[in-house]
Amino acid sequence: MANSGRKIRILVAKPGLDGHDRGARVIARAFRDAGFEVVYTGLHQTPEQIVAAALQEDVDLIGLSCLSGAHMHLFGRVIELLKENKVDDVKVIVGGIIPEEDIPRLKKLGIEEVFLPGTSLEKIVGWVRDNVGLRG
Amino acid sequence: MDDCPPGVGHKVEELTTMFTEKTLQEVREGKKRWEKEVEKARRQKPERKQRFSTGSDSEIKGIYTPDDIKELDFARDIGYPGIFPFTRGCQPTMYRGREWTFRMFSGMGSAEDTNRRWHHLLKEGETGLSTAFDFPTLMGYDTDSPRARGECGRCGVAIDTLRDFEILTHGIPLDGVTTSMTINPPALVLWAMYLGVADKSGINWDRIGGTIQNDMLKEFIAQKTFMLPPEPSIRLVSDAVEFGTEHVPLWNTISISGYHIREAGSTAIQELAFTLADGIAYVQDIIERKKLDVDSFAPRLSFFFNSHLDFFEEIAKFRAARRMWARIMRDRFKAKNPRSWWMRFHTQTAGCSLTAQQPYNNIVRTTTEALAAVLGGTQSLHTNALDETLALPSEFAATIALRTQQVIADEIGVTNAIDPLAGSYFVESLTSQLEEKAWEYISKIDDMGGMLAAIDRGFPQMEIADAAYHYQKQIDDAEKVVVGVNKYVTEKETPAEILKVDERVEERQIARLKEVKAARDNRKVAQILNDLRAASRTDKNLMPYVIAAVKEYATEQEICDVWRDIFGAYRDPGYY
Numbered sequence: 051m052a053n054s055g056r057k058i059r060i061l062v063a064k065p066g067l068d069g070h071d072r073g074a075r076v077i078a079r080a081f082r083d084a085g086f087e088v089v090y091t092g093l094h095q096t097p098e099q100i101v102a103a104a105l106q107e108d109v110d111l112i113g114l115s116c117l118s119g120a121h122m123h124l125f126g127r128v129i130e131l132l133k134e135n136k137v138d139d140v141k142v143i144v145g146g147i148i149p150e151e152d153i154p155r156l157k158k159l160g161i162e163e164v165f166l167p168g169t170s171l172e173k174i175v176g177w178v179r180d181n182v183g184l185r186g
Numbered sequence: 187m188d189d190c191p192p193g194v195g196h197k198v199e200e201l202t203t204m205f206t207e208k209t210l211q212e213v214r215e216g217k218k219r220w221e222k223e224v225e226k227a228r229r230q231k232p233e234r235k236q237r238f239s240t241g242s243d244s245e246i247k248g249i250y251t252p253d254d255i256k257e258l259d260f261a262r263d264i265g266y267p268g269i270f271p272f273t274r275g276c277q278p279t280m281y282r283g284r285e286w287t288f289r290m291f292s293g294m295g296s297a298e299d300t301n302r303r304w305h306h307l308l309k310e311g312e313t314g315l316s317t318a319f320d321f322p323t324l325m326g327y328d329t330d331s332p333r334a335r336g337e338c339g340r341c342g343v344a345i346d347t348l349r350d351f352e353i354l355t356h357g358i359p360l361d362g363v364t365t366s367m368t369i370n371p372p373a374l375v376l377w378a379m380y381l382g383v384a385d386k387s388g389i390n391w392d393r394i395g396g397t398i399q400n401d402m403l404k405e406f407i408a409q410k411t412f413m414l415p416p417e418p419s420i421r422l423v424s425d426a427v428e429f430g431t432e433h434v435p436l437w438n439t440i441s442i443s444g445y446h447i448r449e450a451g452s453t454a455i456q457e458l459a460f461t462l463a464d465g466i467a468y469v470q471d472i473i474e475r476k477k478l479d480v481d482s483f484a485p486r487l488s489f490f491f492n493s494h495l496d497f498f499e500e501i502a503k504f505r506a507a508r509r510m511w512a513r514i515m516r517d518r519f520k521a522k523n524p525r526s527w528w529m530r531f532h533t534q535t536a537g538c539s540l541t542a543q544q545p546y547n548n549i550v551r552t553t554t555e556a557l558a559a560v561l562g563g564t565q566s567l568h569t570n571a572l573d574e575t576l577a578l579p580s581e582f583a584a585t586i587a588l589r590t591q592q593v594i595a596d597e598i599g600v601t602n603a604i605d606p607l608a609g610s611y612f613v614e615s616l617t618s619q620l621e622e623k624a625w626e627y628i629s630k631i632d633d634m635g636g637m638l639a640a641i642d643r644g645f646p647q648m649e650i651a652d653a654a655y656h657y658q659k660q661i662d663d664a665e666k667v668v669v670g671v672n673k674y675v676t677e678k679e680t681p682a683e684i685l686k687v688d689e690r691v692e693e694r695q696i697a698r699l700k701e702v703k704a705a706r707d708n709r710k711v712a713q714i715l716n717d718l719r720a721a722s723r724t725d726k727n728l729m730p731y732v733i734a735a736v737k738e739y740a741t742e743q744e745i746c747d748v749w750r751d752i753f754g755a756y757r758d759p760g761y762y
Contacts, residue, residue, distance in 0.1 A: 067321035067337055069410030072451050072538070075651055075762035076658050092760030093410055094325075096333070118321050119578075119687065123336025149576060149684060167542040167575050168671045170662045 058182055061109040063091040063100045065128060068118035073145060077113065080171040086178065097127035101135060109140060111182045116146040122155070129160040139185050143177070145169070204260055205252045213251045220249065241496030241666075242453035243656075244619065250611035258614060263509070267563075267604050271512040273505050273617070274605035275563040276528040281601035285313075286559075287566040288591045289366060289532065293318030293343035294578045295691045297353035300343040305357065306581060310588055314566060315358070315365040315396075318342035318578075319376075324411040326372045326746030329695040338692035341578065346695065347739045349702045351379035352386070360384050364395040366441070366532065366566075371413035373400035374426055375742050378733040381434070385737075395436035397488055397532070400426050401443045403464040403637055407646045409446035410758065413746060416638055418753035420471055422728065427468075428476045429729035431483045438488035440468060441532065447646075448492035449538045451654020454503045455620055457492060459627030460637075460646050462510055465489070466628070467637035469519055475725075480519050484526035493559040494536040495551065501607060502616035504562025507531070510621055532566035533559040540575045544670035544679065548572040553590050560594055561607055567591055577684040647761045699741065706739040714738055719748045 062078040064071055071093055078090040089107045091100060104112050112132075114125055125144055132140065144156065145165040153164045162181070165174055205213075238246045247254075258264065265271065268278030277283060290312050293300045304315060319342040322334035328346045329338045338344045345351055358365075360383065369376045377398045384394050402419035405412045412419065423440060430439035444461035452460065465487065472478055491507065493500050511529040515521045535555035540548040549572050556569050569587040571579030579587070595601060607613040634640045641647070660666040667673045718731040735745055 067325045067327070067333060069321075069324075071410060071758075072449070072654050076451075076655050078762045079651070079655050080658075090760050090762050092758035094758060117341075118337060119340030120321070120336040147575065147577070168668070170672075171658060172662055 056184055057085060057087045058111065058178065058184060059087040059089065059107060059109040060111045060113060060178070060182075061089050061091065061100070061104050061107055062113045062115070063095050063103070064093045064115055065095050065097055065100055065124040066116060066118060066120045067094060068116050068120065068146075069093055070117040070146075071115070073117075074113075074115040077115075077145070077171065077174060080175055081178070084175045084178075097124060097131055100128055101131040101137075104132070104140060105135060105137070108185075110185050111178060112140055112142045114142065114144045114146075116144070116148075119147065121146060121148055122152060125156060125161060126159050133160075141182060143174075145174075203256060204258060205256055210253055210256060213253050217249070217251060217253070224248065240454070240499040240616075241494055242455060242499060244455075244499070244616075244623075250615050252611060254611050254615040255618070258618065263618070264608055264614065270516065270524070270527060271509040272528060273509045274608050276508065276530060276565075280563060280604045281560075281595075282604065285595050285601065286564050286591075287314035287364070287532075288312045288588060288595075289314035289316045289566045289568055290584060290588055291316040291318050291368065291534065291568045292579070292584065293320070294341075294685065295339040295343065295687050296695060297343055297345065297350040299339070299688075299691075301354055301356050301358075303581065303584070304354075307584065307588060308358075308363070310585055311592060312588055313363070315363055316568060317354075317365065317367040317369070317376075319367075319369055320344045321411075323372070323376075323742060324369065326375075326413050326743060326750075328699060328741045328743035329692060330699055331743060336692075338695050339687050344691065344695050345376065345379070346699045346741050346743075347702050348379050348382050348736045349698065349739060350695075351376075352383055355380075355383050360387060361389045361393040364397070364436075366397040366399075368399045370399055370402055370405050370409070370411050371419065371422075372742055372746055373398045374422055374729055374732045375736060375745050377426060377437075378729065378736045381733055382737050391434045392436070394434065397438040397441050398426060399441045399443060399490070401440055401464065401490075403467060403641065404443045404446055404460070406641045406756070407447060407460060407464075408450040408452075408650065409443075412756045412758075414749055414753045415756045416641065418749065419756075420468075420638070421475070421725075422749075423468065424472050424475050425727045425729055427472055427483050427486075428478065428727055430486060431478065435486075438486050438530075439483075441488050441490045442468065443490040445490050445492040445534050447650065448494060448536065450650045451538075451657055452650045453653050454494065454496070454499050455623045456627065456646070456649055456653060458503055458507055458510075458620060459624040459631075461489065461491070462507070462514065462624065463628050463631045463637045463640070465511065466514060466518070469515075470636065473519075480515075480521045481523040481526050484515060484519075484521050485523060485528070489529055489531035491531055491533050491559075491564075492536050493533045493555040493562070493564075495539045495555065497554055497558050498613060498616055499620070500555070500558040501562045502613055502620050504531075504533075504559070504564065505605070505613075505617045506621040506624065508563070509617070510624060530565045532568070533562070533564040534568040535559070535570050537570055537574055540570060540572075541668060541670050542575040544676065545572050545576065546679070547670055548574070549586060549590070552587060553594075556590055556594055557600065560600055561605075563605060573684055578687070580683055580685045582683070644759065644761050647759075651762055702739050703741070711735070711738050711740045711744070715740060715744060715748055718745065719752070722748060722752055
């Protein structure tokens with residue numbers, strides 16, 4: 051899907067107070083090794099900060115990670131803020147500790163895909179290659 | 187530098203070997219014969235792998251013999267439990283005298299919810315309490331903070347004021363059971379609440395026991411519940427240690443932790459080395475900052491390790507840890523009291539080893555990890571519930587986890603002989619190897635100027651990031667098997683009920699917080715916070731101020747905000 055030589059830019063972000071960052075960091079590195087451009091926000095980002103970073107960095111994809119159980123509120127808020135900022139061409143994928151029964155609700159909110167514990171890096175990178183194009 | 191690797195500092199003692207030259211000759215000859223047989227077997231069928239290794243990638247040979255431990259000296263390296271270097275355990279009778287504490291980490295929702303679970307676990311036979319707080323509490327925020335939205339009670343209990351803490355500990359005899367609290371930046375606040383409840387119950391502080399994790403160095407390295415920058419964070423840690431030394435003699439004021447370092451993705455060697463290096467940094471800091479004699483506080487330092495999947499590597503790690511800390515305390519810090527040389531530790535089975543797929547398999551993983559901790563001589567143990575990868579533990583799952591410890595303690599005979607694996611050629615060899623590699627790391631960190639300096643340049647953080655990535659690649663390549671994930675995959679099952687935190691917990695907590703703030707003497711609170719502010723700018727011990735504040739129902743965030751205002755907030759550098 052990449053056509054201009056520009057790399058796909060991905061924002062990997064940790065919303066909320068959750069400090070469990072092993073997964074997000076490993077995925078950020080996997081994205082980098084896969085040839086994407088990665089911006090990792092680090093921990094303790096508010097949804098506002100995440101959306102601001104996504105806009106500023108002009109990313110093609112946002113990846114959110116939450117293992118603290120606060121995902122419904124935090125992911126929902128990011129989606130809300132993207133809408134408020136009229137961003138409709140940046141997909142959001144998420145991972146963390148997310149009960150399966152929350153997945154349909156998250157997708158309804160606008161989350162593109164949910165990657166649960168045990169998902170391989172290959173699968174996630176593959177998903178990005180298959181589903182994310184360069185914007186504009 | 188001043189660490190004491192084996193062999194150094196023992197010039198005066200006469201080293202004896204455990205095996206005669208004649209025996210070693212026979213061993214070597216026998217090995218040659220065995221190797222010939224191995225060749226024959228390999229020609230029939232190659233071995234299953236090119237290279238067998240521990241969970242941390244250290245190569246393991248097929249066979250271990252006396253030749254592999256020929257440089258060990260029985261008295262110097264193995265010895266007896268309760269005697270330096272404590273390889274076999276710090277207490278002379280270990281589990282024959284007293285079982286490890288069954289201490290289940292728990293907390294969810296409101297203080298009432300958690301109090302209920304605590305009473306259940308105590309009734310089912312746990313022998314120590316351990317507190318899991320929610321993220322706002324861990325990070326020094328009140329439930330009504332905008333940063334706390336959606337987070338209240340989700341991964342632990344919400345505590346904003348002493349009022350919540352009184353409810354949390356309702357019906358718990360503080361002089362009858364010890365309580366551990368996994369809390370770091372706001373450790374002084376939660377400890378002050380505990381002391382406040384003791385006061386209200388008429389229990390003297392010299393009769394209460396417990397632990398505050400209070401280990402900020404590993405926060406910057408791994409767990410990432412940080413608040414202030416490193417220097418003021420360490421100052422608060424030392425205030426707690428100093429206060430405990432004087433006023434709460436049975437309290438462990440730091441739980442120097444490797445658990446989280448391992449959970450973040452480190453190897454066993456890194457877990458061991460970084461934990462000990464953190465310990466070295468604390469001892470150094472407290473001596474310098476507080477001018478305390480090492481023997482006055484060292485006996486109340488405690489440790490907290492992970493028990494991960496590789497059974498023998500973990501056992502070896504625990505034994506190496508004890509031996510190394512004893513040598514560090516006696517030879518590097520010149521502690522005189524043998525209790526200062528003891529390494530007492532709590533262990534938790536590895537959360538990161540559990541799977542969301544086929545979660546009942548987790549019972550098996552937790553069992554072997556718990557067994558490793560017991561064979562490694564832990565003083566206290568938490569066993570994970572099978573549903574940890576999905577939610578906070580259900581009562582059903584937490585009870586099975588507790589029963590796991592009880593079966594190990596009472597049914598399978600591993601508590602009869604102390605350190606039963608001592609003398610095993612394999613286990614002793616592995617213990618020595620881990621020790622040797624950990625000393626290399628500690629030396630490197632010493633050369634950098636100590637752990638604070640190492641953290642500042644991102645050294646442990648990047649080591650962990652590399653190790654975590656490597657581990658994941660090994661799983662993705664199926665080099666490391668994860669049953670149910672990359673081998674023996676089936677249709678997944680989910681446990682019948684996953685614990686759900688009531689959606690109304692947050693609004694109820696906010697309402698309670700409002701009530702408490704309205705009912706308290708706000709002028710007094712403001713005054714006390716001002717006193718805290720003034721004292722925080724000096725090097726006075728801040729515990730008395732924090733205790734005064736919590737007793738007037740100042741909130742956790744109000745207290746932490748004083749420190750944030752003065753010292754600033756630490757930002758995650760975002761290493762990956």
